[in-house]
Amino acid sequence: METVEDVTRMHLVGGNLALDFVNTRTGPPSGPSDDDVLTGYPELVAWGVYAGALTETEATALRRLSRNDPDGTRAAFSRALSTRDYLDEVFRPLAGGRSPSTPALARLRDDEADALAHAQLAGGSTFAWVWRDDRTLARPLRPVVHAAVQLLTTGALDRIKGCGGCRFIFNDESKNRSRRWCSMDDCGTAEKMRRYVAARRIRAPR
Numbered sequence: 001m002e003t004v005e006d007v008t009r010m011h012l013v014g015g016n017l018a019l020d021f022v023n024t025r026t027g028p029p030s031g032p033s034d035d036d037v038l039t040g041y042p043e044l045v046a047w048g049v050y051a052g053a054l055t056e057t058e059a060t061a062l063r064r065l066s067r068n069d070p071d072g073t074r075a076a077f078s079r080a081l082s083t084r085d086y087l088d089e090v091f092r093p094l095a096g097g098r099s100p101s102t103p104a105l106a107r108l109r110d111d112e113a114d115a116l117a118h119a120q121l122a123g124g125s126t127f128a129w130v131w132r133d134d135r136t137l138a139r140p141l142r143p144v145v146h147a148a149v150q151l152l153t154t155g156a157l158d159r160i161k162g163c164g165g166c167r168f169i170f171n172d173e174s175k176n177r178s179r180r181w182c183s184m185d186d187c188g189t190a191e192k193m194r195r196y197v198a199a200r201r202i203r204a205p206r
């Protein structure tokens, strides 16, 4: 059973909020995932704070809203999981050099339209969409959906890659586009160990 604490032990390695959201499911590079930290609405809110999509104040307001609306909370959580599914269907093919499906892109468009309908443009050094006044249970998903659209419309698609050792997807921001692992501490080290053991086996006297 996952807990809210497990959410904050996830490594944020996606380099983009939408990819980090997809990466809340773990497992081998292909096939079904074997673990999921998003086990309920409280975990979704905890992840939102951890990943920088929500402030602590917004999270507190959402928890209160959620306590008063169990049916709405169930619906919002199920929407979050289906959002993650279609984001996976958008970015996993791209990481493999293929095009995402039209239905997945259409769902992203609809959710982006909905997200922007709940947003405001706030000025700073540049203007940005913010969701400060959005008092709906879908609030944690707004910046996630918007980050997905931003990556698709302004990112370099050939930088979107899948980790060689697990199912994580990341935006490769390295200078020479040479990143292969979600993190050197996890899959990168595992690969180095594998190569070391293999090399020793070859060198070992028979």
Ligand SMILES: [Zn+2]
Pocket (backbone or CB within 6 Å): 163, 164, 165, 166, 167, 168, 181, 182, 183, 186, 187
């Ligand atoms: Zn990995």
